[in-house]
Amino acid sequence: MKITAVDPFYLRMPNITTAADGTQDTLLVRVRTDIGLEGWGECDASPLVSLTVYCCPMSHGNIINIRTSLIGETLDSLDDVLRLSEKVLRNGLDIQQIEHAYSGAEIALWDVIGQKSEKPVYRLLAELSNTSEMAHPKLPYASVLFGDTPAATYQIAVGLRERGYRAAKFGWGPMGKFGETNDIALVQAAREGMGTDAQIMIDAGVVWGTDHETAYQRAEAFAQFSPTWLEEPLAPDAIDAYGSLTKKNPSVPIAAGEGSNTYRMAEDIIVHGGIQFVQIDAGRIGGIMPSFQVRQLAEEHGTQYVNHTFKSHLSLAAALHVFATNPDFNLLEYPAAGSELSQRLVTEPFPVESDGMVRVKELPGLGVKVNTEAIRPYLSPVQIEVGTEKVFEQPPLA
Amino acid sequence: MKITAVDPFYLRMPNITTAADGTQDTLLVRVRTDIGLEGWGECDASPLVSLTVYCCPMSHGNIINIRTSLIGETLDSLDDVLRLSEKVLRNGLDIQQIEHAYSGAEIALWDVIGQKSEKPVYRLLAELSNTSEMAHPKLPYASVLFGDTPAATYQIAVGLRERGYRAAKFGWGPMGKFGETNDIALVQAAREGMGTDAQIMIDAGVVWGTDHETAYQRAEAFAQFSPTWLEEPLAPDAIDAYGSLTKKNPSVPIAAGEGSNTYRMAEDIIVHGGIQFVQIDAGRIGGIMPSFQVRQLAEEHGTQYVNHTFKSHLSLAAALHVFATNPDFNLLEYPAAGSELSQRLVTEPFPVESDGMVRVKELPGLGVKVNTEAIRPYLSPVQIEVGTEKVFEQPPLA
Numbered sequence: 001m002k003i004t005a006v007d008p009f010y011l012r013m014p015n016i017t018t019a020a021d022g023t024q025d026t027l028l029v030r031v032r033t034d035i036g037l038e039g040w041g042e043c044d045a046s047p048l049v050s051l052t053v054y055c056c057p058m059s060h061g062n063i064i065n066i067r068t069s070l071i072g073e074t075l076d077s078l079d080d081v082l083r084l085s086e087k088v089l090r091n092g093l094d095i096q097q098i099e100h101a102y103s104g105a106e107i108a109l110w111d112v113i114g115q116k117s118e119k120p121v122y123r124l125l126a127e128l129s130n131t132s133e134m135a136h137p138k139l140p141y142a143s144v145l146f147g148d149t150p151a152a153t154y155q156i157a158v159g160l161r162e163r164g165y166r167a168a169k170f171g172w173g174p175m176g177k178f179g180e181t182n183d184i185a186l187v188q189a190a191r192e193g194m195g196t197d198a199q200i201m202i203d204a205g206v207v208w209g210t211d212h213e214t215a216y217q218r219a220e221a222f223a224q225f226s227p228t229w230l231e232e233p234l235a236p237d238a239i240d241a242y243g244s245l246t247k248k249n250p251s252v253p254i255a256a257g258e259g260s261n262t263y264r265m266a267e268d269i270i271v272h273g274g275i276q277f278v279q280i281d282a283g284r285i286g287g288i289m290p291s292f293q294v295r296q297l298a299e300e301h302g303t304q305y306v307n308h309t310f311k312s313h314l315s316l317a318a319a320l321h322v323f324a325t326n327p328d329f330n331l332l333e334y335p336a337a338g339s340e341l342s343q344r345l346v347t348e349p350f351p352v353e354s355d356g357m358v359r360v361k362e363l364p365g366l367g368v369k370v371n372t373e374a375i376r377p378y379l380s381p382v383q384i385e386v387g388t389e390k391v392f393e394q395p396p397l398a
Numbered sequence: 399m400k401i402t403a404v405d406p407f408y409l410r411m412p413n414i415t416t417a418a419d420g421t422q423d424t425l426l427v428r429v430r431t432d433i434g435l436e437g438w439g440e441c442d443a444s445p446l447v448s449l450t451v452y453c454c455p456m457s458h459g460n461i462i463n464i465r466t467s468l469i470g471e472t473l474d475s476l477d478d479v480l481r482l483s484e485k486v487l488r489n490g491l492d493i494q495q496i497e498h499a500y501s502g503a504e505i506a507l508w509d510v511i512g513q514k515s516e517k518p519v520y521r522l523l524a525e526l527s528n529t530s531e532m533a534h535p536k537l538p539y540a541s542v543l544f545g546d547t548p549a550a551t552y553q554i555a556v557g558l559r560e561r562g563y564r565a566a567k568f569g570w571g572p573m574g575k576f577g578e579t580n581d582i583a584l585v586q587a588a589r590e591g592m593g594t595d596a597q598i599m600i601d602a603g604v605v606w607g608t609d610h611e612t613a614y615q616r617a618e619a620f621a622q623f624s625p626t627w628l629e630e631p632l633a634p635d636a637i638d639a640y641g642s643l644t645k646k647n648p649s650v651p652i653a654a655g656e657g658s659n660t661y662r663m664a665e666d667i668i669v670h671g672g673i674q675f676v677q678i679d680a681g682r683i684g685g686i687m688p689s690f691q692v693r694q695l696a697e698e699h700g701t702q703y704v705n706h707t708f709k710s711h712l713s714l715a716a717a718l719h720v721f722a723t724n725p726d727f728n729l730l731e732y733p734a735a736g737s738e739l740s741q742r743l744v745t746e747p748f749p750v751e752s753d754g755m756v757r758v759k760e761l762p763g764l765g766v767k768v769n770t771e772a773i774r775p776y777l778s779p780v781q782i783e784v785g786t787e788k789v790f791e792q793p794p795l796a
Contacts, residue, residue: 010784025457046461046493048784049447056446059423062415063444093634095444096659096682098496111739206491237662262496264635268666284494301598332674380785386408386446388779 001116003034006070006105008054008332010047011378013339020145020172020205022310023338027051027371028346029104033075037115038199041107042314042369044283045100045126051145051382053092053101055392062375064091064195068099070197076116078124081109085289099261099286104288105368114365121321122360129375135324137357140334141201143310146175150182150189157193157200166198166356167331169231172205176218184221191225201255203231212245219250229255229277230329236265242273258296258308260285266294270303273290279333281308282318291322293330305329310363312338312345317366320350326358332358344374372398400512403430403574404468404503405793406452408445409776418543418570419601421736425449425744426768427502431473432591434474435513438768439505440712440743443498446596447654451499453790458751462489464496464503474514476522479507489667497659497684504657504685505716505764512763516571519719520758523690531600533722535755538732539565539599541708544573548580555591555598557709561795564754565597565729566630572606574616582619589623601629608636610643617648626729627653627675640671651675655692658683664692668701673748677731678704679714689720695728704728710736710743716750722758730756742772770796 012025032038038208043050054066069088074080087332092098126133136284139150142165147153153170160168170190190200202222208215215371222230225349230252234241236259244255255277259359260266268277268356278298298305306329315333323329334352335342343349346368350358361367381394410423416582425445430436441448452464467486473476483504490496500785512519530696540563545551551568558566573581588598589727600620606613613631628650632639634657643653653675658664668676676696680689696703704727705717714733721727730752733740741747744766748756759765779792 012455016456016458018462020460021458044492046450046454046457048782049450049493049495049787052444052447052450056444057410057423058414059444060414060419062418064416093657094442095447095495096498097447097493100494120577131425237660239662239666259491264633264637264663264666268662272670334679378512380787381783383781383783384446385779385781389778391446 001031001035001037001075002128003070003073003075004032005030005395006054006067007050007103007139009397010380010382011341011375012047012380013378021339023342024334025102026341027363029108029371031105031108031112032111034368035105035311037112039108039111039115039365040102040314041111041287041318042283042311043100043104043378044281044311044315046361047129048099048382049097051392052384053097055096055384057386057389057391062091062094066092066102070105072116075109075112078113078128081113081121082289084109085287100284103283103285103287107282107288110288111365118222118364120360120362121288121365125321129296132325135181135360136330137359138320139167139330139356140332141169141199141334143171143333146170146173146186148174152186153186154189154193157190161198164171164352168194168198169345171203172207175202175204176207180218180221183218187225187227193220199228199371200225201229201231201334204233206232206235208233209235212241215245216248216250219252219254223251227252231254231255231279232258239268239273240264242269242275246274250300255279255306258292262286263293267297270301275303277306278302279306279308283311283315283320288318288322293325295304299326306331307333309333309335311335312342312348314366314368314370317348317361317368320360321366322325334358341375341378347371363372377386399431399435399473401468401473402431402469403793404452405682406502407448407795408449408778408780409773410445410778411739411776418513419737421710421733421740424709424739425502427506427757429503429506430509435479437506437509437513437763438712439502439509439685439716440500440681440709441498442679442709442713447495448499449790450782451493451495452725453782455784455787455789456554460489460492464490464500465545467701468503473510475667476511476526480513480687482507483685486543491719497680501683501685504687505680508686509763510665516762518758518760519763520722521748522778523719524723527694530723531765533758534725534728536718536730538564538730538756539567539605541567541569541731542583544568544571544588544609545559548583551584552591554589558593559596562750562754563596563758566592567599567601570603570605573600574604578616581616582647585620585625587639597604597626597629599622599629600625602631604630604633606631606697607633608639610639611615613643614646614648617650617652618775621649625650627651629653629677630656637670638675640667642696653677653704658692660684661688661691665695668695668699673701675702675704677704677706680720681713686716686720693724697724704729707729707730707731707733709733711747712764712766712768714748715759715766716756719764732756733772739776740767745769746778
């Protein structure tokens with residue numbers, strides 16, 4: 001078959017705030033073919049910036065947009081997906097945003113090939129890598145923010161426990177802002193609210209920058225509450241500081257990596273940062289294949305792979321296929337309470353099943369369908385003119 | 399003073415081709431203040447993609463555009479430049495293209511502060527780092543492509559020698575495409591055409607990907623013609639392959655780094671790639687300050703810093719200030735024959751002086767002025783609408 005259209009869609013809620021909520025808007029990418037098959041993918045990135053990577057005028061041989069690279073191309077097999085990914089990245093070598101933008105199209109290409117071969121994406125990955133084809137359930141953890149105070153945090157944690165969560169991550173807000181005593185009280189409140197049987201994770205939201213000494217002290221101080229990890233205590237690029245921190249073997253494992261815009265960034269923070277959990281967003285790093293390559297690297301290094309997902313369940317589907325077959329990588333960041341847009345985006349979201357677990361769908365491709373009718377109210381049509389040239393006009397959703 | 403406007407301008411030649419010529423288009427950024435001072439900077443990036451980083455709607459607290467971060471801010475000193483850079487990068491943490499885009503504004507902020515303090519940018523850098531304030535001349539090297547054949551390459555080299563060039567870099571084209579014998583013949587032709595006294599550099603244009611064995615063999619085979627360096631034999635992200643190559647101590651020094659979109663990427667390829675020359679584009683890595691930090695790192699590591707510049711002499715000015723005061727870093731990539739647009743862009747380009755050298759200008763700020771009348775014919779006005787919102791309307795050039 002041939003690729004006939006590659007269309008980005010900018011969707012957003014009516015009011016966008018500075019809140020740490022990545023579900024307020026999104027960029028979807030639809031790939032259409034001449035035999036009627038279509039696939040979808042979702043980017044975690046600035047929708048407008050990434051959209052222009054699909055349509056920007058050519059600057060020279062290293063700045064050619066994604067549509068130009070893909071439309072008219074043959075797409076019959078997984079080999080074509082890999083070949084086209086190489087082409088897109090080579091043609092976009094001098095576009096910094098290329099991985100963020102291409103993630104959506106790459107995921108859509110896997111969706112198409114999965115449907116064509118009538119296999120879930122995770123099986124295609126297993127075949128490609130000659131590894132187990134058995135999928136394993138994941139324990140979902142809710143991602144929430146700390147309350148402004150320890151008391152408010154306790155109430156949030158109690159609420160999560162009552163909703164059945166056996167794991168929850170508490171992020172930023174006051175963390176790191178009001179001194180060690182308050183930081184410890186916040187973690188204590190999360191633990192007490194969730195109960196001793198639950199897993200709790202602490203997300204410091206890069207608050208200590210390059211100060212690995214303070215990050216180490218906090219990890220030691222938090223250890224009494226047995227958090228599963230301390231996430232992003234340092235800036236994403238502070239690889240040497242991560243290395244200094246992890247060399248001291250803090251009593252709480254260190255997690256990071258959501259800011260990996262390229263495979264090399266993930267490799268860098270695993271190898272030189274020495275982290276214990278690597279968190280990868282398939283909607284940022286360039287899609288399913290580079291995420292899977294990080295998973296393989298994590299397996300080699302004894303690092304635990306975890307998804308980073310703060311968009312809709314379309315992104316969750318892509319994330320799950322990447323590491324469904326590794327039973328040791330058993331934690332899943334699970335978007336539980338995003339915007340209306342993100343909750344309506346797919347027709348059948350992933351449920352938390354009666355055993356408290358989430359499972360990949362045994363359906364062709366990604367296994368989820370975009371609900372174009374439900375999301376139509378959120379579409380923000382984009383028009384871009386450069387000189388007299390209309391470089392982007394919004395295609396219809398359906 | 400206060401920042402009153404931050405305006406990007408997309409300029410381009412009438413016909414853009416896939417040729418390896420980065421001067422076919424450009425993105426300029428003008429920063430205006432309430433006391434009438436204005437500064438300019440140039441980005442080496444996709445103009446449209448980078449332009450949207452100045453105006454994209456907010457997605458959440460980590461995706462806030464550059465104009466929002468800068469307009470209305472106080473700009474009185476170098477401390478303000480550094481503070482505002484930190485703000486822009488923090489607000490744009492989840493915009494992959496942020497460094498490419500911000501480069502233009504960052505350079506413009508230095509231009510403004512240099513004019514206000516009546517000092518060239520290189521002196522401000524020297525004061526900031528407590529290092530020598532003496533500028534040194536640079537030996538310009540012409541950047542050209544190999545001819546399709548050794549004979550054509552010889553003619554190109556003879557032409558450069560006749561124009562007075564004492565150094566020239568020959569790039570890609572047939573290099574690496576037709577086997578070792580042809581590769582060697584190309585380098586031999588460049589050497590014979592330039593003469594034994596000249597410096598020649600070889601740019602392989604990432605042709606060997608991750609194949610460090612072949613890169614090593616070519617370096618050894620080229621050594622008889624004494625090239626100053628072998629540039630980008632491997633893919634920009636192939637840091638481990640660079641490390642494997644440089645650990646073998648090839649007889650020709652290895653150069654790379656133009657693809658450094660962040661300070662960390664440059665640090666990574668210096669420390670783990672083990673290269674001998676690091677090539678930094680101030681119009682990509684986020685501007686003058688991160689480039690200067692790479693220069694300092696290069697000084698610590700015994701690596702030679704060289705600019706990467708393939709735009710107008712506005713970019714050349716920014717590049718020169720970064721390393722003007724280090725006499726050992728004595729080579730300058732010099733855009734000699736770009737498009738009409740790039741040649742007309744500044745009122746007084748940097749001449750090659752009678753001693754064959756190029757010198758930074760002893761004028762406030764960058765020391766060059768944008769010729770707005772001359773470039774007006776190349777302006778491609780941009781208009782962007784998202785939903786009913788006009789997120790970008792083209793401001794006038796003057």
